[in-house]
Amino acid sequence: MRLPPAIIPQTEEVLREILRFTGPADVTLSRYFKDHPRLGGRERGVIAEAVYGLLRNRTVYTNFAESGAGSQMRRMALLGLMDAVGIEPIAGLTDEETEWLTRTSQIDRTQLPLVMRTNLPPWLFDKLVERYGEEQTLALADAMNQQAPLDLRVNALTADRDAVIAELAQAPILCEPTPYAPLGLRVIKKPALQNLPLFKSGAIEVQDEGSQLLAQVVGAKRGEMVVDFCAGAGGKTLALGAGMRNTGRLYAFDVSEKRLAKLKPRLARSGLSNVHPVLIAHENDAKVKRLAGKIDRVLVDAPCSGLGTLRRNPDTKWRQTPEGVVEMHAKQVAILGSASRLVKAGGRLVYGTCSFLNEENEDVIAEFLAAFPDFSLVPMKDVLAEQKIALEMGDYLKLMPHVHQTDGFFAAVMERKK
Structure with missing residues (x-):
């Protein structure tokens, strides 16, 4: 399904604001969505994913954006959108931009220099390499560049973990016990929880x-x-x-x-x-x-x-x-x-x-x-x-x-x- 052409300037606009780093990205993003109530759920999801993808991979994106046509912020937005949904759904691309994105998507990122692959600022990269070595730093950076799972804590005052797993399965929401915390659950996908009876009754809380x-x-x-x-x-x-x-x-x-x-x-x-x-x-x-x-x-x-x-x-x-x-x-x-x-x-x-x-x-x-x-x-x-x-x-x-x-x-x- 094609996205509306406005998705590119909208992603560019919110990205420009977030990259000023005057406050937390999630607050800036929430404010932008509040100020643009006509944005549909799908568009919001794609913009958020593109923005967070860029924040995770900023070093790589900045390097890639040195080539291509148009403003650098547009190129950064396009890279974020490509990583979020691929090239095909993005409407409003010029032929040159399509060709550039296709070429960029074929770059093997595992062959990039280590400091670029970790997507860490140089001062933090140096600190971590000094403490953990290059191999561990890369493994840590790779893990930190993944989305966190959704973890829940079962309220032992009012609920039992196995009973909560069974009730969530009826929703249907699949989850499994966390490996270490005795009251923890890891949800397989990220559903909306606010309207669930288990959430409203306080039987579960979101907690890593x-x-x-x-x-x-x-x-x-x-x-x-x-x-x-x-x-x-x-x-x-x-x-x-x-x-x-x-x-x-x-x-x-x-x-x-x-x-x-x-x-x-x-x-x-x-x-x-x-x-x-x-x-x-x-x-x-x-x-x-x-x-x-x-x-x-x-x-x-x-x-x-x-x-x-x-x-x-x-x-x-x-x-x-x-x-x-x-x-x-x-x-x-x-x-x-x-x-x-x-x-x-x-x-x-x-x-x-x-x-x-x-x-x-x-x-x-x-x-x-x-x-x-x-x-x-x-x-x-x-x-x-x-x-x-x-x-x-x-x-x-x-x-x-x-x-x-x-x-x-x-x-x-x-x-x-x-």
Whole structure:
């Protein structure tokens, strides 16, 4: 089925806006679709796929777009559309453009130079090669250039995983248990979930398996006092609350009123009554200080570069900078230090990021332990054994897209000495 000729200038227009990198690509794309209500569902899907394809493969596309006729932005849009739907459905091409796209489509991308194949900015490519070597970096980059699967978490308060699989099959939505998270499901395709009774009743929540595992290593138990220090929209908060069987007290702290507002409808669906969302001004807010030394477990899912989520947010690698990572490190150390004051003697502090950079992970933990000698590292292999999670890890949880099929996640567990 041919696409309308307007699809080319429309893709070009939204692409020009997104490549300014003034904000997240998904926000810019949503705003564009809102401003163009006459766009049909198919056109929206094709434009989104073309844009995300370009963000994933920007280095290759930029190189290819050095040839051909017309403006470079049009050529970039055409490459995105070709990768999304092929050449035949694109209406409005000149003969020269058709010939150029045909020629370009025949290039064997596996023969391109390594830095181009990875489609990473040079600073990030160099960092990863230094840490993992060229072969592993290519495998990691290839995995991050794929679309992420849709993972769900079953709400153990109200549902059973096998029963949910059976009910989804009636929809029909096919899914399978995730390999590591005991309440996770991986959906084979990406259906709309919002109108499903299972979703409306809070029996399922969308959550990457890596994020589920991070919540699980917190090990929150019935009747405990727990703090999710950077709760955001509350995916991990809901998992923690269900793990506590809706008992005890779970504080969801965040500095963003907008993010906490997104938690409220999810909280209402979940059936949890032990969660207390709290808006804080900063990590040293008086509301935080009041709980000093009283909390059994604190999760710090720290603000980070987000480079572990490139399967979902490919624009992040182009928006992030080495200077931004340095600033992030300082912020992470400060937040972890403030959060640690909440932990009571014998309590646990869990630090996590969706990044695979040392500066945001191991280096933060080393700096924290040097400054806070009353905390000691609990090896992740011991934590995973406690939680009966069949994963081979050393001192830290390190989840990688090309190895574990999750987003890139890091976690460390520390205990305050008694």
